[in-house]
Structure formats: C-alpha cells, structure tokens
Amino acid sequence: MTTLSVDGRRYEVARATESDVAALVALLADDVLGAQRESADLAPYLAAFGEIDRDPNQLLLAVRDEGGDVVGTMQLTLIPGLARGGTKRLQVEGVRLAPSTRGSGLGTALFDWAHEYGRRHGATLAQLTSDKTRADAHRFYERLGYEASHEGLKRPL
Amino acid sequence: MTTLSVDGRRYEVARATESDVAALVALLADDVLGAQRESADLAPYLAAFGEIDRDPNQLLLAVRDEGGDVVGTMQLTLIPGLARGGTKRLQVEGVRLAPSTRGSGLGTALFDWAHEYGRRHGATLAQLTSDKTRADAHRFYERLGYEASHEGLKRPL
Secondary structure, eight states: OEEEEETTEEEEEEEOOGGGHHHHHHHHHSSTTHHHHOOSOOHHHHHHHHHHHHOTTEEEEEEEOTTSOEEEEEEEEEEOOSHHHHOEEEEEEEEEEOGGGTTTTHHHHHHHHHHHHHHHTTEEEEEEEEETTOHHHHHHHHHTTOEEEEEEEEEEO | OEEEEETTEEEEEEEOOGGGHHHHHHHHHSSTTHHHHOOSOOHHHHHHHHHHHHOTTEEEEEEEOTTSOEEEEEEEEEEOOSHHHHOEEEEEEEEEEOGGGTTTTHHHHHHHHHHHHHHHTTEEEEEEEEETTOHHHHHHHHHTTOEEEEEEEEEEO
16 A cells, blocks of 8 residues: 655555455446446456456556545556566556546656556566547656557457 | 468477577567667576466467477467456567568468467457557558557656
8 A cells, every 4th residue: 555645635556455346447437438348247347356366467556535435546467578688567557547636646646656666576668558549648648758659459359 | 289280381389488588589689670679698588488487377489380490479468457348358469470481371370379369268359569660560460350549658667
C-alpha cells in the first residue's frame, strides 16, 4: 500500500483484492470504448482476477480516494525477454481513472509509481498500447515520455 | 515439439532450451533494427532465459529446419486480465525468421500454431507491436487478421 499525495489530495494505491473486482469492472465500463465491451455478469471477471492474483508477474492496482471509493486502476505485467540485450519489460494494461480525478495529476503520479515499480523489478522498458481514437490519452503518454514508435496490432482468437 | 510442414519442407517447433540461447540471439541480431540492439555478451541473455523458462505463462520457441539449424523464434506470453469481459491475451514478442525462410509460408504456419496455442490456454485476443518502420511486417500481420487499431507506445525506464 502506497499513499500518493497529489495537489493536496491523498490516494491509496494497493494490490487489488477479490472484493474490489465489482468496483474495478464498473470503472472499466465507465468509458467510451469500455461501455461496449464490459458485461454485467461478474463471474468471468472473478475467474480472471484469480488468474491475475496467482501470477507473481502480474500486479493489478486499485486506487482509492479519501472517501474510500475506487477511482483508478491499472494492471502491470513484468515480461522477461531475450530481445534488446535481455530486456525485461513493464507492460501496462487496463488503465482507467474516474472522470472525477481527471486533470488532478493522479494519472502522472500513478505512472511515476508504476515506472518505479518496474525499475525495482529489473524492467528497463515500459510499454503499452492505446486505441488510436484516444487522442487525449496519447498526449498524456507523450508527456510521460512514451513514444508512439510502434503499431499496436490485435486480432481475436 | 511440433512438426510444421510448409511447402514440402519440415520445421520442428520446440520450447527453447538454454543451449539454444546463442542461436536465438544471433537470429535477433540478424535484423535491421536488432543489429543495433543486441550485444556479443551472452550473460544477460542467459539470465533472461532463466526467467522466461521459470514462468509458466511464457513460452519461448525455437524453430529448426531439416538440417537442425535454428531458423525462427517467437515468445508467447499469456496475460490474464479484467478488461473486455475478463479476456486473456496472447502476446507475441521477439518474432524473427531467418532470411533463408522468407516467403516460404513458415511465418504463417508458425502464427497459426501460436494462435492455436493461445486458444488452447484460454486466450481470446492476440496482440503484438511492430516498429512503424517495418512496412513488410505490417502487411504480413494484416494478412493474418491483425488490425493496427492501437498505437504502440514505449519508453525507457
């Protein structure tokens, strides 16, 4: 558990627990793209949470405001690899911040924390993909030092 | 171990072992971008191999031709997640095929195998990033059904 102090407000960052899943799913669904992708049935999310929680290379975060409401989430994955001199990657997925926190600096503080977590675990490269329609997100990531050097390609299986 | 039959040639696909590491690094370095990124010192690669090999969600592949030479590699990572209804992702990293195999259909056969591996382990989405300068690779991935829907953002840590 870490406390982030951002512009006079305090947020608690912690490893998510099973009891956070419903709030995390609500956050994922409260989004222009997520609204079409998430479902009301919690069962598949609870199964996925179990798999995330058992994998020591996964860290799912729940961020709470001073009132105890879940206002942010991200999933961090450590990926060892041979390429680039045996570089370990920190991959960031499933980033969501509640609309109430936008512009507060919480996103920047949370990414700073995530990057430090990656370095502490031996990662020397951070990576994420972001839907090409999310222009605001890309400006945010570029301010954080990310470069859109790659195409992010996906296909259903 | 799987045998892929491609256009009259046979290739053996197997989980990489420590004794494959030097050949895999040579393959990573035999590439316009990889040539600048890989080093002659095997030690960091062997350390990275150990981490990959211990993680049950990682599968590093070595592909051999009929003469026993390593002519291909890719790394598959299974990533459980909450987003998209609890979707598990198959992430593909570090894809390299020897120039001698280009145009043979080996790449397509290897990706077909990888997608089936993902489905067998519960993944319903495959994803990868590819440097924006690799125009040939993007045409290949689009033929395989991938869509360049996302920006692939990276930054050093």
